[in-house]
Amino acid sequence: MLFIRKKRIFVIEIDAVSILTIGEIPTFKNETYCAKPISFAQMKTLVIDASPQTPKIHFDAITGVMEIRGRSIPDQADEFWLPILNWFEGYLLHPLANTVVKIDLEYFNISSSKRILFLLYKLNELSEAGKEVHVEWYYRQSDEDMYEVGQDYAYMVKVPFIFKEYIDPDIAIAI
Numbered sequence: 001m002l003f004i005r006k007k008r009i010f011v012i013e014i015d016a017v018s019i020l021t022i023g024e025i026p027t028f029k030n031e032t033y034c035a036k037p038i039s040f041a042q043m044k045t046l047v048i049d050a051s052p053q054t055p056k057i058h059f060d061a062i063t064g065v066m067e068i069r070g071r072s073i074p075d076q077a078d079e080f081w082l083p084i085l086n087w088f089e090g091y092l093l094h095p096l097a098n099t100v101v102k103i104d105l106e107y108f109n110i111s112s113s114k115r116i117l118f119l120l121y122k123l124n125e126l127s128e129a130g131k132e133v134h135v136e137w138y139y140r141q142s143d144e145d146m147y148e149v150g151q152d153y154a155y156m157v158k159v160p161f162i163f164k165e166y167i168d169p170d171i172a173i174a175i
Helices: 077-093 110-128 144-156
Strands: 002-005 008-014 019-025 045-048 056-060 065-072 098-108 132-140 161-166
Touching: 045 077, 056 077, 065 110, 077 110, 098 110, 098 144, 110 132, 110 144, 132 144, 144 161
Parallel strands: 002 045, 065 098, 098 132, 132 161
Antiparallel strands: 002 008, 008 019, 045 056, 056 065
């Protein structure tokens, strides 16, 4: 399992008996992440908690479900997205037969948009390798812009998109 906290990435393997810290991937002042080899057994799950500027990330190599939820407006997009993209590159080496990417973003900036598109392009590789893959794009009923962004992404990549509209329960509707 990978946990990212305050610019540090910890690789943790969890079994029924114990929790063993495998190692830390160092970062440098130029915000480039060191590519320390991580075996598939060590990268079962990538979890990053949401913040006011970054989405919750929950990528699970055991189930093949990758979730991105929240808002993505980090000041340093590479610092946030590179570990995610690196983890996904590792997943591509041993993908499951079925992969689902669930995206539910309320807002994202142009820097994040580029990284999300890069991730979606990587899904083409899975599809071309004969794997089943699709994207579930969630959007609020009142957010036509986010729906259209999903349509644009769907047009740019070769994997199926399923659009799922919902009503945000936190928003009161005045009658």
